[in-house]
Ligand SMILES: O=c1ccn([C@@H]2O[C@H](COP(=O)(O)OP(=O)(O)O[C@H]3O[C@H](CO)[C@@H](O)[C@H](O)[C@H]3O)[C@@H](O)[C@H]2O)c(=O)[nH]1
């Protein structure tokens with residue numbers, strides 16, 4: 001470690017597992033090969049990583065696990081459970097500036113200029129969501145303030161992707177200095193990518209193999225030399241080969257030369273072990289049983305000591321405990337097969353390690369353990385508990401770190417009907433003693449009972465029993481039933497339907513009312529409870545008055561509810577200012593109204609002008625002043641029909657139009673109905689629905 005007055009600059013990477021060791025080594029070599037003047041450091045978690053490294057500084061840091069790793073599954077990367085360990089970078093205050101680079105990056109050139117940035121934190125855009133930065137390449141100034149802030153987030157599992165990138169983006173927000181994409185080029189299949197790649201490839205500084213498939217996992221054969229991805233992967237392999245595999249690169253046809261054990265490059269066997277196609281062990285290796293959590297990786301010493309163990313047990317063990325490393329061990333297994341078919345269909349032969357057991361040629365070694373010896377043995381007993389299940393008082397709350405939200409009990413569905421929001425307390429009481437039925441007395445005790453049931457709950461009209469009793473031809477079974485209708489019996493339904501009707505009525509009155517009257521403020525259209533008429537759809541004449549209707553019986557009137565309606569007329573006070581019926585001559589009134597309307601019209605025609613007219617015309621004693629008519633009115637005036645109603649006196653109006661100075665005759669309209677319904681500027685009511693219910697409407701709707 002460097003102490004002293006002048007702090008050092010350093011490139012840093014991270015190694016949480018040996019599985020990324022090939023990447024970390026290739027990164028370091030790529031920077032060194034490009035001639036960097038800076039030192040290289042690597043943060044390692046000593047519990048899981050071997051010491052095989054080419055870095056100048058190996059800094060042991062504590063693993064920071066995400067205790068709430070659920071979000072990792074959103075990006076299908078549960079293996080990144082310890083990516084928070086990256087936060088330790090900010091604690092490395094012995095360095096002035098750190099350029100951090102993921103272990104899955106290969107540098108095309110040394111990017112030492114990043115150390116000269118004045119910003120405390122710089123990063124390049126992420127290709128998945130370009131407003132975010134990718135945390136695979138970062139230039140940062142270590143400081144304990146950021147460190148503690150991010151540690152606090154890590155302890156609470158605050159990260160939208162469950163890993164460091166989500167956490168760091170949440171911490172820095174948009175306060176970061178955005179680096180060019182060329183510092184962190186991630187392969188992509190986006191439509192713009194290929195042309196952009198072709199255009200900018202000369203300026204690429206570093207390439208970052210994001211995602212679960214890394215070049216060393218896919219193997220050399222996955223590249224076919226076509227397209228940006230393969231070109232970039234080829235650059236990774238070029239560095240690897242330069243340092244570890246000089247003599248056996250793939251030839252033009254993709255075929256590999258024959259390998260001899262011990263000649264598979266210079267990479268340490270632990271590195272080969274994690275590079276697809278590279279591992280040609282002269283010894284066998286077994287993961288120690290009883291491994292605590294499956295995070296540990298083999299070390300070369302383990303490999304040496306346990307060399308001659310059997311292969312099957314070893315892979316079985318991996319399948320049980322090493323799920324995230326299955327891939328690698330399968331590859332390793334494949335590489336030990338005598339024949340490997342490459343993607344282009346050609347096959348090449350590798351010389352088998354002499355000490356290996358070839359399952360295709362011989363039986364297992366005698367000293368090998370049984371197959372699946374390491375499988376877990378869990379024995380489940382049938383329950384012998386004979387007591388009945390008792391539901392617990394309460395069930396445990398759902399875990400708080402799930403990545404979907406459990407609907408809370410307060411999340412009620414949105415209400416649709418007004419009565420859902422403001423439900424009144426139920427006030428109806430069903431009498432225990434049934435009222436004496438108004439319908440003809442039932443003829444048998446059974447019928448009596450059914451009737452009682454029907455009265456208890458008005459919504460339940462016992463149709464079923466009536467059908468089952470097979471009514472006699474005379475229809476007596478019908479008479480024995482409660483022939484009332486739930487619509488009529490329940491005041492709430494009544495009020496609701498009534499309010500609908502009142503809404504329609506008031507609407508038609510708005511249409512018919514003249515503007516003056518509509519503002520009179522009288523509440524005539526809000527009948528009180530007593531005055532409301534019957535809305536019963538079954539309010540037919542009595543049985544005597546009507547012709548026989550076998551299927552629509554006369555309704556039962558319930559005394560207590562309809563008592564007021566029966567003497568409707570007597571209860572109503574006489575309306576004030578309304579002439580008695582016999583004083584009213586509709587024909588005369590209509591005539592009068594028509595005359596008034598035509599006068600109003602004439603008045604309007606004369607009065608709405610500029611007010612400059614000097615002459616005026618008199619109609620029924622009222623003056624109609626002259627005024628210039630609006631443009632386009634000339635013909636109308638000239639051709640206006642004669643006045644045909646009222647006093648049938650033609651009225652002459654001198655046109656003020658500049659173009660036509662004739663004297664025109666304006667006729668009173670021949671229409672005899674009600675006059676114009678709307679004043680100028682008034683909106684025509686086209687909508688059936690009123691804007692808002694009044695308070696009274698709401699009262700009715702909500703009770
Ligand atoms: O088993 C592991 C997993 C990760 N690492 C280290 O952690 C880094 C991040 O993991 P990586 O697989 O490279 O993640 P990416 O596929 O690059 O995914 C993105 O998401 C990660 C989690 O947010 C970020 O760390 C990366 O920078 C970002 O590019 C690696 O480079 C290694 O340095 C290990 O050493 N061992």
Ligand SMILES: [Mn+2]
Nearest residue numbers: 102104136210
């Ligand atoms: Mn990465």
